[in-house]
Amino acid sequence: MTKMVNLKIDGKPIQAEAGMNLVDVAKQNGIYIPTLCYFKELNPLATCRICTVKVNGKEITGCTVKVAEGMDIEVTTPELLDNRKAIIEMLYAEGNHFCPSCEKSGNCDMQNLGYDMGITVTRYPHVFSDKIVDFNPKRMIMESNRCILCKRCVEEVKTKDGKDVFSFVQRGVKTRVQIDYEQEANLTEAEAIHAMNICPVGAILVKGMIHEQPFGERKYDLLGKDIKPVVKKDPLRQRDGGKFIVATTSLAGCFGCHMSLLDIDTELLDVLELVEFNKSPLTDIKKFSKQCHIGLVEGGCSNSENVEVLREFRKKCDILVGFGECAIMGGIPAMRNFVPLKECLDEAYLNGVTTEVGADVVPGHEDIPKLLNNVYPCNEVVKIDYYIPGCPPNAQHIWKVVKSILLGEEFSIAHDEFKYD
């Protein structure tokens, strides 16, 4: 007979079998401890640290705790919730996660946790380190840009004679997962697909299984919670004839976010009751004529003009809102951060398939903005007050945020309004 023990999780008395894993005990009792690397009770990996809880006042990863008599466990304190959010944000800052171009978007454990925790932006500067994408293995692709070093593949995937296929190499920030080509060739198709499926992100891909159909089951479509952004308490005051003044701009973006803005459709008429647009591609006003309440910025900074415009927006707008992924984390343009600028220019102007025959000039003139070494998210150049994620953000979402900020109202955004993958 198994021994039952009494413990408390967030104050709730619970009975469980002695020695059971805490994450599972919590789950059985309707308490959710988020996990990322954990997938097998027998062998917790404890690499991601997201399930960190407090047991009798001491921080420890939930996946390595075996329940015992009298344990007092805290799971959902504000501090622990923030720790978890911080770790996911750190993973986003450390890796190069471009969800719009990822095969596993919609079926990604980390993306889901990001939604679940209401992450709109990471509090850390993006590292944008150049990582290896290895196409050499026979059957697989190792996309280190997306790897979060959870160690699942290292521990789980072995050949029939027990040899490792995936291994950690190097140390510290340079640590990465490397596939052993020889052993990988010994895996069966089913084993390779298993490796891809246990990867909580899109780092392990099986060749030939990527573009034919949407990838995976999109298991997270129905999950998720609404987010509640924190709004500053003091509402803005209207100016000049009672209207709020809004400016918008698109920096290194595709204008898709502006197109989405127009999708507000007939409600645009309500918008115009409340706001007046100043500098904006919508009004074609090129220069600020007055101080604005809100500035909406699409796109990150790719060239010197972007930086100047962004700095001017910061000066002329009381509140600056970054909308769309490019403004928030660089987005698709930031994918050039891993290629030297010279190579980018050569490809675009000299050697690319679409360049004119005989072209031998990279444009350079004092009137042309200079390209930056890297593409920067807006918040690494100036302070951004609010973020509206999405590629592009939903029209209702944008309008809701703008309206609520203007009127100083509390608001929450429904999960399906901010989910874009």
Next chain:
Amino acid sequence: MITENKVDRSKLMDVIWDIQRKKFQITHDDISKIAQEFDMSRMELEGIVTFYHFYHRTPCGKYTIYLNDSIVSEHSGRPEVLHAFEEALGIKLGRITADGTFGLFKTPCIGLSDQEPSCLINFKPFTNLTPEKVRDIIGRLRNGEKPSKICDKPKTNIRYTPEPERTVFFKPYTTYSSLDKLNEYEPSEVIELVKKSKLTGRGGAFFPTGLKWQFCSQNEADIRYIICNADEGEPGTFKDRVLLQEHPELLIEGMILAAYAIGCSQGAIYLRAEYMYLKKELESLLEEYRNNGYLGKDIKAKKPFDFDIYIHMGAGAYVCGEETALIHSMEGKRGEPSTKEYFPVEKGFNGKPTVVNNVETLCAVPRILNMGLDKYLTLGTEQTPGTKLLSVSGDCGKPGLYEIEWGMKLREFLKLIEARNTKFILFNGYAGECLSEADFDREISGKNLLADDDLLHFKDTEEYTQKMSGKGLRAGGSVMIFNKGRDLLHVLKNVADFFVAESCGICVPCRTGNFLLNKKIDRIKLGHGEEKDLEEIKEWSKIIKTTSRCGLGKMSSTALNDAIFKFPEVFGTILSENTDFNKAFNLDDATIDYDHIINEMTSDYD
């Protein structure tokens, strides 16, 4: 230790070392060969080789020079010495000469902080370097002299011990004398004695040694292990090196006594690669013990037992000082700390109950036995009896090793080491506290470990001084002194660099958190810092501290946060008020690549 049908992975690192020493690199073919021999995938082996920084996948020179990179070395004239090396060899740091004869690399503290600048050449020590000495060394090596013939013998620099009858470690010792006690005591009586002595882990974690032994002995197992942690990697520490030079017999006897008490049949000394020059003597001493019947089969005791000790060489990884990482390293794996699901006394080396003790801890045991418990308990303070070894380096008149009784006031200690104009102290190395004058009235007692979370409860340094005065100061062994002329930020930057390089990379908060903190220090150093940066440092440190897997991440930001709290005047003058613009973003710098490309192209037209 060989299990059936399986190669003994614990020999893996020795095999790699053999090749590294012979060929000065581990080639692609070597990897294939070793992987086959040990029945593992090539990439798994690659992962192990690239984890340890003394293994090289590319040639590292017939004479491999490792120059100490720690801050004390820098303050003692390392820049000039480095310059002399670079000039004499015609290469930059991190390179090898064209003929493959010399390689010049940096490495964190090599345990010679009291005789810096120092370096290792083919793991032989060269101390108190000057540019002239460097030129001389290179000249002699070029003339074919062997590093082992021209190297220095590191000084032990024992500066202070209490009066002889109150000294524990550094006084004459009659070899084998403690082992007579084996015939008097039952194993459980030895554990009881150690428990009563209140001996705690001298590596800095202060876990009660007797209790650890008891736990291990109580766990059912067919074999138990005892490992001596001689991976003294904490920058500024060299007490274990001096113990191994002066009294290696104490360590061996301490291990034999522990093995008897716990019921271990196998022991190992995990010796850091930086101390490879001590290996030979240790080995011959072990042989002597074997020849005299104190190691091997049927060791004479009240309950005769089998026990032997071997030496396992590390290969350059600070994190292996963490006991579970050390065990992984001994098993021939990457030195990553474990998930902490089990303590080593439950499942340690090869999954068996294992005790890991520091050199100093083990050396204390035979002394306590010989001295008698009653006498030992009169030393030091009531809660922490005995003496403590402190490695002193930096700005003071007498750097070197000190054996003091627990309970000495820090102020008194500073007088003893002739430290004047002290501005701050890195106490317990890089992973320890940063002390200021506010701490000088605290006593070195091993009683209280001040978590820097507690700093938040103090309004300012004045309140801190009042409340902390006389409070215990736990000492691990390293004391680095910095006088008023030293740049605090520069020191903190060296500390931050160290943790970025030495994080094992297994968990996110430590791997990337330390990297991001390092960037913050850069920002402040360059004058772009704002008040909110300090707030972010504090918040981020707390996240790293509470979520990291092992002690490395839990301690890496302690000194930084202490310094921010204790030296507001240093940070106050270089930080500006919060602004809406990131001052660190400089448009000219951000477009420099583009300017180069365009300039190069237009100059082609001319």
